[in-house]
């Protein structure tokens with residue numbers, strides 16, 4: 381496996397910023413911005429942040445979660461701030477913060493935080509990425525939080541797959557008992 385183009389990069393130099401006016405064509409039936417539009421935008425910025433960091437093309441492997449705490453309104457300017465928070469061997473976590481600006485007043489609302497796992501590819505295969513160096517306290521905190529998300533994500537996927545396989549092999553009586561919670565989940 382080839383080595384990454386550079387040995388390490390600084391977390392604080394990985395930041396990518398973009399802003400997009402929320403147009404009427406982005407509205408959902410309630411008149412606020414459609415969640416899918418926001419997901420499309422953040423996936424694009426996650427790609428830019430990861431590919432620039434890795435120095436090669438990347439794919440989205442997973443999205444930790446996207447919580448929509450507050451609606452984003454048509455007419456607002458959406459600020460998107462992305463940075464690399466953690467790297468494994470070939471994967472990177474990109475943290476994205478979203479802020480909606482009411483343009484006339486300049487009032488800013490923090491609307492979302494989300495985390496993407498992106499994987500660097502060379503010749504179509506996962507490829508090593510530069511080591512991440514955290515030289516600020518904030519970056520060290522983000523790194524530890526991201527590592528915890530990665531470890532929990534691995535545990536979650538293992539446990540989920542085990543349960544899904546097991547439930548498919550259970551007989552009807554065992555399924556009914558589980559549904560009525562007469563037996564604990566396997």
Ligand SMILES: CC(C)(COP(=O)(O)OP(=O)(O)OC[C@H]1O[C@@H](n2cnc3c(N)ncnc32)[C@H](O)[C@@H]1OP(=O)(O)O)[C@@H](O)C(=O)NCCC(=O)NCCS
Nearest residue numbers: 439440441442467468469470471472497499501505506533
């Ligand atoms: C992501 C992908 C390249 C991983 O390929 P793979 O053969 O499973 O590769 P590996 O098992 O070597 O994993 C590579 C890295 O991805 C990580 N990874 C793979 N699947 C993951 C998942 N579901 N969640 C988080 N990380 C994941 C691994 O932990 C590993 O990280 P590390 O090298 O930092 O330790 C492959 O699954 C793929 O191409 N998926 C489709 C991607 C895509 O099309 N995205 C757009 C969807 S719209």
